[in-house]
Amino acid sequence: MLQKIFKKFGYISNAELNKVVQSLRNENEYLKKENFSLKTENTSFRAAEKKTLEVVDFTLGDPIPQDSEARKAYVARVAAFYSEVFDPKLKFMLSHVHVMFEEENNSRDLDLILKGVTYAFRELMKWGKVMINEQVANQNTDVPESDVEKLKEQLNK
Numbered sequence: 001m002l003q004k005i006f007k008k009f010g011y012i013s014n015a016e017l018n019k020v021v022q023s024l025r026n027e028n029e030y031l032k033k034e035n036f037s038l039k040t041e042n043t044s045f046r047a048a049e050k051k052t053l054e055v056v057d058f059t060l061g062d063p064i065p066q067d068s069e070a071r072k073a074y075v076a077r078v079a080a081f082y083s084e085v086f087d088p089k090l091k092f093m094l095s096h097v098h099v100m101f102e103e104e105n106n107s108r109d110l111d112l113i114l115k116g117v118t119y120a121f122r123e124l125m126k127w128g129k130v131m132i133n134e135q136v137a138n139q140n141t142d143v144p145e146s147d148v149e150k151l152k153e154q155l156n157k
Contacts, residue, residue, distance in 0.1 A: 072138050079135035082128035090128075094121045 012020070065071045097117050100106075106114075 075131050075134045075138065078128070078131040082131055087125070087128055090121050090125055094118065094125075097121070 065074050097114055101111070101114055
């Protein structure tokens with residue numbers, strides 16, 4: 001009768017306690033073995049991942065042809081497209097980005113993105129102007145020698 005009262009309050013006998021302890025020890029050993037096997041599987045998966053990694057290079061070369069005649073034709077196409085279509089569109093997009101800069105609730109990240117976009121647009125504009133200047137230079141092949149000497153003097157100052 002005393003054992004029934006103790007069981008109501010959660011007390012157990014030594015024999016029952018030993019059974020519970022042994023069960024917990026067995027479960028602990030099983031979990032240790034399972035943990036070890038999972039760690040070895042994890043390291044083997046990582047080793048397999050490291051072996052199968054392949055590096056792909058996305059670096060693209062400059063599309064401007066190196067042959068002089070092909071380059072002149074390319075520069076002529078780019079200069080015409082830039083001056084007639086691309087420059088006005090870039091200026092419009094750049095002005096739109098500047099309007100976005102003026103908004104009060106911009107986050108720092110958005111401002112950094114807009115700065116990057118502005119830089120990219122300006123680089124495209126510089127590239128277009130270089131192509132136009134090269135096209136003009138390609139058309140003016142009969143420059144007098146005196147003008148060439150004057151330009152050399154100005155550049156050497």
